[in-house]
Amino acid sequence: MDTALIPKGVKRCPIWQFALWISANGAVLAWGVFAMLLVYIKGLNQTNMNNAYGFALWIWADLAVIALGGGAFFTGFLRYLVGKEELKYIINYAVLIGFICYSSALMILGFDIGQPLRGWFIFWHANVHSMLTEVAFCLTCYFGVLTIEYIPMVLENRKLDKVPFFHNLGHNMHEIMAVFAATGAFLSFFHQGSLGGVPGVMFGRPFGFREGVLIWPWTFFLFTWSAAAFGPCFTIFITKITETLTRKKLVKDNVIDLLAKISGWMIFFYIIAKIIDTIYWATVTAPSKGFTFLEFYTNNPGSAYGLWILIAEIGVCGVLPALILITPKLRRIQGFLWLAVFLGVIGVCLNRWVMVLQVLAVPVLTFEDWFTYLPSWQEVATTLLPVAYGVIMISVSYRYLPIFPQERELNPIDEPAAAAREVIPEPSAAGPEPELSPAES
Amino acid sequence: MKNGNFKKFGMVIDLDKCTGCGACMVACYAENNIPFREDDTDKMLSVSWMHVYRLNNGKPFPDYEECFLPRPCQHCEGHHGHSPCVSVCPATATDYNMATGIVSQIYPRCFGCRYCMGACPYHVRQFNWWDPIWPDGMEKMLNPNVSVRMRGVVEKCSFCVQRYQLAMDQAYMEGRQEIEEDDYQTACTETCPAGAITFGDLNNPEHAVHQLAQPDPAHEGRPKNPKAFRLLERLGTNPKIYYLSRREWVRRAGDNYLKGEFQNKAHS
Amino acid sequence: MFPFSFEWIWDAGHLVFHGGLWYALTVLGLGMTYCIIKAVLDAGKGKGDHHH
Ligand code: SF4
Ligand code: SF4
Numbered sequence: 001m002d003t004a005l006i007p008k009g010v011k012r013c014p015i016w017q018f019a020l021w022i023s024a025n026g027a028v029l030a031w032g033v034f035a036m037l038l039v040y041i042k043g044l045n046q047t048n049m050n051n052a053y054g055f056a057l058w059i060w061a062d063l064a065v066i067a068l069g070g071g072a073f074f075t076g077f078l079r080y081l082v083g084k085e086e087l088k089y090i091i092n093y094a095v096l097i098g099f100i101c102y103s104s105a106l107m108i109l110g111f112d113i114g115q116p117l118r119g120w121f122i123f124w125h126a127n128v129h130s131m132l133t134e135v136a137f138c139l140t141c142y143f144g145v146l147t148i149e150y151i152p153m154v155l156e157n158r159k160l161d162k163v164p165f166f167h168n169l170g171h172n173m174h175e176i177m178a179v180f181a182a183t184g185a186f187l188s189f190f191h192q193g194s195l196g197g198v199p200g201v202m203f204g205r206p207f208g209f210r211e212g213v214l215i216w217p218w219t220f221f222l223f224t225w226s227a228a229a230f231g232p233c234f235t236i237f238i239t240k241i242t243e244t245l246t247r248k249k250l251v252k253d254n255v256i257d258l259l260a261k262i263s264g265w266m267i268f269f270y271i272i273a274k275i276i277d278t279i280y281w282a283t284v285t286a287p288s289k290g291f292t293f294l295e296f297y298t299n300n301p302g303s304a305y306g307l308w309i310l311i312a313e314i315g316v317c318g319v320l321p322a323l324i325l326i327t328p329k330l331r332r333i334q335g336f337l338w339l340a341v342f343l344g345v346i347g348v349c350l351n352r353w354v355m356v357l358q359v360l361a362v363p364v365l366t367f368e369d370w371f372t373y374l375p376s377w378q379e380v381a382t383t384l385l386p387v388a389y390g391v392i393m394i395s396v397s398y399r400y401l402p403i404f405p406q407e408r409e410l411n412p413i414d415e416p417a418a419a420a421r422e423v424i425p426e427p428s429a430a431g432p433e434p435e436l437s438p439a440e441s
Numbered sequence: 442m443k444n445g446n447f448k449k450f451g452m453v454i455d456l457d458k459c460t461g462c463g464a465c466m467v468a469c470y471a472e473n474n475i476p477f478r479e480d481d482t483d484k485m486l487s488v489s490w491m492h493v494y495r496l497n498n499g500k501p502f503p504d505y506e507e508c509f510l511p512r513p514c515q516h517c518e519g520h521h522g523h524s525p526c527v528s529v530c531p532a533t534a535t536d537y538n539m540a541t542g543i544v545s546q547i548y549p550r551c552f553g554c555r556y557c558m559g560a561c562p563y564h565v566r567q568f569n570w571w572d573p574i575w576p577d578g579m580e581k582m583l584n585p586n587v588s589v590r591m592r593g594v595v596e597k598c599s600f601c602v603q604r605y606q607l608a609m610d611q612a613y614m615e616g617r618q619e620i621e622e623d624d625y626q627t628a629c630t631e632t633c634p635a636g637a638i639t640f641g642d643l644n645n646p647e648h649a650v651h652q653l654a655q656p657d658p659a660h661e662g663r664p665k666n667p668k669a670f671r672l673l674e675r676l677g678t679n680p681k682i683y684y685l686s687r688r689e690w691v692r693r694a695g696d697n698y699l700k701g702e703f704q705n706k707a708h709s
Numbered sequence: 710m711f712p713f714s715f716e717w718i719w720d721a722g723h724l725v726f727h728g729g730l731w732y733a734l735t736v737l738g739l740g741m742t743y744c745i746i747k748a749v750l751d752a753g754k755g756k757g758d759h760h761h
Contacts, residue, residue, distance in 0.1 A: 043570065043571065043572075043592045043593060044553070044568070044570055044593065045486075045570040045571055045592075049555075049568075050483075050485035050486050050570075051485050051486065051558065051564060051566075051567045051568060052485055052564060054555030054556075054558035054559050054566075054568060055555060055556075055559050112554075113552050113553045113554050113593075114551075114552065114553015114554075114555070114568065114569070114592070114593025114594055114595075115551070115552045115553045115591075115593040115594060116552075118532075118550075118551075118552035118553075119552060121532040121534070121550060121552045122531045122532050122552065122554070123710050124532075124710050124714060125532045125533045125534070125550060125710075125714060125716060126531065126532070126533075126710050126726075127530055127531055127532065127533040127716070128722045128723055128726040128727070129528055129722060130528065130529050130530060130531040130556070131529065132529065132531040132554060132556050133531040133532075133726075134726070136531060137730050141730070141733050141734065141737070144737055145737065148737065148740075148741065164751075164752040164755070164756065164757040165748050165749065165752045165757075166748075167756075167757035168747070168748035168749075168751040168752050168756055168757045169744055169745060169748035171748075171751075171757070172743070172744040172747045172748050172751070173744045176740055176743070176744065179736065179740050180737070180740060183733050183736050183737060186729075186733065187733055190729070198529075198556070201528070201529065202525065202529070202559060202560045203519075203525060203676060203677055203678070204525035204560055204561060204562035204563075204673070204676050204678055205559070205560070205562060206676070206697075287699055288675075289675050289676055289697060290675050290696060290697030290698045290699055290702065291697055291699075292699060295697075359559065360559055364562040364673065364676075364697075365494075365562065365563065365564070365672065365673065366693075366694050366695070366696070366697060367494055367496045367510070367694055368564070371485075533716045
């Protein structure tokens with residue numbers, strides 16, 4: 001039915017399977033949209049945020065997807081500016097993932113503010129000294145860059161490509177992509193950093209506050225760095241999941257290996273910097289405000305802020321993936337590669353969680369106690385919304401656009417006639433729902 | 442303003458006088474059109490510009506002691522007007538006024554990102570989770586000099602800035618350049634039956650607040666009066682609310698100290 | 710965002726911040742304009758008609 005739209009020389013599942021898959025995700029999407037409408041119409045009283053937790057699940061989700069989407073700018077930087085040619089085989093997917101992450105972030109920010117209709121004030125009445133202002137500007141501009149990077153992919157669709165204007169447009173955009181990628185890297189450097197600056201400049205919050213250089217607290221650099229380091233982990237992680245679900249090899253091992261290696265070294269140096277930062281903060285910064293390091297952690301029942309969180313973030317999800325990824329023998333073993341990128345993704349998400357929520361949970365006034373928070377279903381639904389949206393975006397893009405340049409070579413179709421027949425693979429063990437796997441292909 | 446005559450309005454609250462009656466809170470609600478809900482028991486969701494905390498010394502009877510601590514906005518100056526909340530607001534919706542030292546909040550411009558709430562260590566800033574609904578007829582009793590706020594914006598104590606404006610208008614009509622100490626007093630100050638709250642210009646040596654707190658300009662206003670302290674002074678927020686107490690444990694509760702630090706400070 | 714909004718000050722902060730912003734926007738804008746105009750011209754020349 002839609003064969004005319006499917007890229008030449010590749011195999012895709014039958015349309016009914018695809019439709020089933022999309023509807024399953026569509027249901028989650030619809031639930032999220034419903035919750036989003038509730039929030040828009042009734043206001044933020046639909047959440048479990050309160051006067052102590054002005055930032056909560058959403059801001060964490062925002063910071064997390066932006067960090068994970070960092071794979072796009074960093075891969076682009078490596079491919080276009082450093083000249084790592086092999087990465088051209090994965091850059092498309094990195095850009096698509098980045099595009100999804102950033103559009104999600106903007107969507108979340110849209111309903112996270114108390115007066116959505118005044119959202120433009122952040123641009124119009126910009127306070128250039130606020131980290132959030134910089135985030136808003138760079139984020140929006142960088143989303144523009146990602147859109148520019150994504151458009152040529154869309155234009156490569158078989159049907160669209162037949163239109164001469166589109167064909168030429170895509171071609172021209174490819175030609176000067178390095179300019180766009182450079183601008184994207186510039187913008188990313190600043191907004192990733194400014195997101196780190198958000199807690200870093202809060203000198204009323206000793207858990208988040210850090211010294212730094214000029215106007216930039218250390219968290220500024222740590223956030224940029226960690227996004228560049230862990231972003232590629234997410235790109236690899238999603239690539240691996242896509243390969244599993246489609247049961248096809250989509251990107252050659254040497255490409256993944258290169259990206260994994262770079263990511264590994266980035267994490268390695270990041271985690272050293274993070275450890276130094278933590279030690280300095282725990283022994284110098286915090287005590288100068290009258291806090292001992294251990295006062296920032298609690299094992300009270302019901303609070304999720306024990307010391308384990310620091311050990312998990314730095315040790316299990318920082319040092320460990322770094323060591324795996326920088327050791328060629330280990331990262332070439334599929335199981336270890338999976339483990340490393342998974343831990344990396346968790347690690348950067350944990351870091352963002354701590355830097356948003358724990359900052360607010362720690363009591364600062366001596367006569368206050370730890371604050372607790374559990375998201376409402378509306379918050380959870382709206383946070384799952386981008387996930388469902390992402391899956392749908394990836395599925396549609398994968399089906400109709402030549403996202404993986406190596407797919408044809410890695411999965412030769414013997415005879416076109418056979419292709420049409422053997423498209424229904426048996427359910428795989430990868431996902432909880434059996435229909436998940438074939439539908440992706 | 443002329444000749445660099447900047448004012449710095451501030452408050453001194455004597456905690457040994459405060460009985461915890463809460464009249465200041467009520468006065469504040471009435472003066473500033475603060476919204477409340479039918480069930481306002483969850484204090485993490487309600488708006489109260491003036492909040493009275495209840496502290497204790499953590500000792501068992503008979504050594505048990507209590508203290509009530511009223512907490513308005515501290516109108517932090519930070520370093521050179523770099524208040525924790527003002528510096529972070531992306532939309533310039535809150536401002537540090539160098540002429541008065543008042544930290545203002547511009548409701549129609551706040552778009553509710555809540556960054557300022559996170560930045561304020563005193564939990565002074567509160568969010569309007571709901572639109573205000575007044576009991577029937579009560580909207581006729583609202584203060585016409587204070588705008589009501591809509592859902593989705595942050596609000597906080599303004600030092601009754603409308604009263605300052607009225608006092609300035611009055612002085613102007615009477616051909617005066619300056620306002621007197623009594624011309625501008627906040628609602629809580631006027632209401633407190635125990636006389637625990639004093640309000641005035643910290644820069645003016647004739648004002649009671651100056652004499653009580655004895656702010657040290659060389660140390661960003663740190664009080665020279667040994668019985669006075671400011672909340673979380675060590676964070677560098679440079680607040681303009683001074684607290685007085687003869688009781689050491691109360692003064693200690695005002696800030697975080699490592700072991701032994703407070704004693705050393707007291708002796709130095 | 711613009712010099713005519715009233716909180717604008719001509720200080721280093723505003724110049725650096727908005728300088729960077731407008732620089733990035735200009736690069737993106739000019740880049741896209743170039744691509745689109747060239748695509749129209751190329752299409753006029755018949756490029757891309759019978760490729761593949
Ligand atoms: S007490 Fe809080 S709201 Fe008031 S000026 Fe200080 S930081 Fe801002
Ligand atoms: S909530 Fe309002 S006042 Fe507070 S930082 Fe955001 S825009 Fe500014």
